[in-house]
Amino acid sequence: MKKFVQLTDTAIPLPTENIDTDQIIPARFLKATRKDGFGQNLFRDWRYDNNGTPTSDFVLNNAKFDGSILIAGNNFGCGSSREHAAWALSTYGFTVIVSSFFADIFRENALNNGLLPVQVSSDFLKSLLAFVTQNPKAEITINLEKQIIKTPIGSNEFDIDPYKKTCLINGYDDIDYLILQKEKIAEFELNHTL
Amino acid sequence: MAGKTLFDKVWDAHVVDQIKNGPQLLYIDKHLIHEVTSPQAFEELKNRGIEVARPDRTIATADHNTPTLNQHLPIKDPLSRNQLEQLAVNCHKHNIELFGLGHKYNGIVHVMSPELGITQPGMTIVCGDSHTSTHGAFGAIAFGIGTSQVAQVFASQCLLLQKPKKLRVTVQGTLKNGVLPKDVILYIISQIGTDAGTGYFCEYAGNVFEEMSMEGRMTVCNMSIEMGARGGIIAPDETTFDYVKGRKYAPKGIEFTSKLQYWKTLKTDSDAIFDKEYSFNAADIAPMITYGTNPGMGIKINETIPEFEQDSFHKALDYMGFEAGKTLIDLPINYVFIGSCTNSRIEDFREAARYVKGRQKASNVTAWLVPGSQQVAKQIHEEGLITVFETAGFRLRQPGCSACLAMNDDKIPTGEYCVSTSNRNFEGRQGQGSRTILASPLMAAATAVEGKIVDITKQLN
Numbered sequence A: 001m002k003k004f005v006q007l008t009d010t011a012i013p014l015p016t017e018n019i020d021t022d023q024i025i026p027a028r029f030l031k032a033t034r035k036d037g038f039g040q041n042l043f044r045d046w047r048y049d050n051n052g053t054p055t056s057d058f059v060l061n062n063a064k065f066d067g068s069i070l071i072a073g074n075n076f077g078c079g080s081s082r083e084h085a086a087w088a089l090s091t092y093g094f095t096v097i098v099s100s101f102f103a104d105i106f107r108e109n110a111l112n113n114g115l116l117p118v119q120v121s122s123d124f125l126k127s128l129l130a131f132v133t134q135n136p137k138a139e140i141t142i143n144l145e146k147q148i149i150k151t152p153i154g155s156n157e158f159d160i161d162p163y164k165k166t167c168l169i170n171g172y173d174d175i176d177y178l179i180l181q182k183e184k185i186a187e188f189e190l191n192h193t194l
Numbered sequence B: 001m002a003g004k005t006l007f008d009k010v011w012d013a014h015v016v017d018q019i020k021n022g023p024q025l026l027y028i029d030k031h032l033i034h035e036v037t038s039p040q041a042f043e044e045l046k047n048r049g050i051e052v053a054r055p056d057r058t059i060a061t062a063d064h065n066t067p068t069l070n071q072h073l074p075i076k077d078p079l080s081r082n083q084l085e086q087l088a089v090n091c092h093k094h095n096i097e098l099f100g101l102g103h104k105y106n107g108i109v110h111v112m113s114p115e116l117g118i119t120q121p122g123m124t125i126v127c128g129d130s131h132t133s134t135h136g137a138f139g140a141i142a143f144g145i146g147t148s149q150v151a152q153v154f155a156s157q158c159l160l161l162q163k164p165k166k167l168r169v170t171v172q173g174t175l176k177n178g179v180l181p182k183d184v185i186l187y188i189i190s191q192i193g194t195d196a197g198t199g200y201f202c203e204y205a206g207n208v209f210e211e212m213s214m215e216g217r218m219t220v221c222n223m224s225i226e227m228g229a230r231g232g233i234i235a236p237d238e239t240t241f242d243y244v245k246g247r248k249y250a251p252k253g254i255e256f257t258s259k260l261q262y263w264k265t266l267k268t269d270s271d272a273i274f275d276k277e278y279s280f281n282a283a284d285i286a287p288m289i290t291y292g293t294n295p296g297m298g299i300k301i302n303e304t305i306p307e308f309e310q311d312s313f314h315k316a317l318d319y320m321g322f323e324a325g326k327t328l329i330d331l332p333i334n335y336v337f338i339g340s341c342t343n344s345r346i347e348d349f350r351e352a353a354r355y356v357k358g359r360q361k362a363s364n365v366t367a368w369l370v371p372g373s374q375q376v377a378k379q380i381h382e383e384g385l386i387t388v389f390e391t392a393g394f395r396l397r398q399p400g401c402s403a404c405l406a407m408n409d410d411k412i413p414t415g416e417y418c419v420s421t422s423n424r425n426f427e428g429r430q431g432q433g434s435r436t437i438l439a440s441p442l443m444a445a446a447t448a449v450e451g452k453i454v455d456i457t458k459q460l461n
Helices: A084-092 A104-111 A122-134 A162-170 A174-179 A182-190 B006-012 B039-048 B078-093 B109-115 B130-138 B147-156 B181-192 B214-227 B238-244 B253-263 B311-320 B346-356 B374-382 B385-391 B441-450 B456-460
Strands: A006-009 A011-014 A069-072 A096-099 A116-119 A140-143 A148-151 A154-157 B015-018 B024-027 B030-033 B058-061 B097-099 B124-127 B141-144 B158-161 B165-172 B200-205 B231-233 B276-281 B288-290 B298-300 B335-338 B366-369 B417-420 B435-438
Touching (some): A011 A122, A084 A104, A096 A122, A104 A162, A104 B147, A122 A154, A174 B147, A174 B158, A182 B024, B006 B141, B006 B231, B030 B109, B030 B147, B039 B078, B039 B147, B078 B097, B109 B124, B109 B130, B109 B214, B109 B374, B124 B130, B130 B231, B165 B181, B181 B214, B181 B288, B181 B298, B200 B214, B214 B231, B214 B238, B214 B346, B238 B253, B335 B441, B374 B385, B417 B441, B441 B456
Parallel strands (some): B030 B058, B030 B124, B124 B141, B165 B200, B165 B276, B200 B231, B335 B366, B335 B417
Antiparallel strands (some): A006 A140, A140 A148, A148 A154, B024 B158, B288 B435
């Protein structure tokens, strides 16, 4: 997994709440058997109309906005467990998602792909969405070591599981760790009858 | 010290290790896989040169991407065909049992596993599908995982997880006529919202759940994820034990007796403490329908669409073509879907057939009746329900996830409404531009007969 330590970049605002993983990547694109290529269909049905023409009012089609940070409305990533949502965001070019609340499975999927979910307070999110919408060139810094997001309108600390933080900073996968636990697991299995 | 919850008891029995200041190493008893979320996990194993640790604890089915007509013919869509072929190749290579297309046990993963007795009380069960919460109906800890975690379970039969917080939803009292388990869960979600359960595992308690059949409990637990909860769980009881006993993969003889002793201990202690609790009165629940683009946007059939200020609320209403303050009764409907891991079990078809019997499907309605598994299809034939449906102008299709997520050809056209027994009314969930109205099998059957949404309570009372 790629490492994440610190990032400074511009951000893209998407204030819609309850963005579900069906919007992030619609089910009809889940037929692939590899992880690459999902970025081109990220937010497919918001980004393009039924004829495949880019929609003029969707933020990813607005040339004013660019950057690897997505700032999204409350309860981001709810719905289906499809990790394809994290792959789509990642391969499109996002490295950080800022929201006031993340769905559980999406959060884990994101962390397993080096995509950092940064959970901030509702008030901070509201101010930040408004500010970035008005100031597309504003730079935002996310420091994972210090667990802080710094913006021109102030800072907000964020929580992260200490184990996951270590994994991200060093680029470790859970699977690396689990494989090393084989003996402990085998010992557990000896007395486990379920 | 406070007592333990049912969830604590099952979880604690599966903790292999605790990482200091970090997650726990949780052992997984059953790993269910399907064609859509497993290929990249198998690829991960290949890249690392590792094997599936416990193929004997892994079971595969083909469901998400399968056609519901002419399953004996080669699949036309090359991408779908390839995904199913990959599943077969991967299962063969890793010695995993596969109930593929056409197999007598093929079906939706969350229908197939319980009906074969693979799902048992006290187990930990995972699958790369968020509706894995279904299996909690048996007093198991069951939850959906991403593909990276599928690979982790393949590699180690374990997952690294923070123990979720505990939530309890209690419903007491007597349900009104025509109120089905689907209405109970849609009502709960409409009251507490789609993120109320995030970070929690939810136990359902109270006489309403105790009196439900296993099929009903599965419908309820299935939709736990729609309120954000990773899983739902109901204490196993005689209804559970009777359901499991005698099924193909259920323990037999002395093994059953000894497991039963353990299963009977799986209940929340009276002094256990939950992090959050909600209580509802069964009498307040009515047949439900949704009007928006998330499962929390639900109303009782005789209520009008509420008014909220948020932009997201107005965006949802615009998408659905609805207005606040209006009723949905008499709205013409051209598509009805009875199926999905929420409502495609035999009891759901019995419920639909009970309404349909002696009536005719409306001519404007295209109705898709999709059983959850080959075994459900067989039961529909054996019980004679097929005659009821066919006489009324319905046709039964073949098992699969079908129009719940429209990965196959079962897509609702742009702009059309579909009254659906599935679990999600997200934008485009049933096909690009489709507009989903979630409801119970009874409401769906009534809609198919009337060709419009009707107040079912008027017919029942």
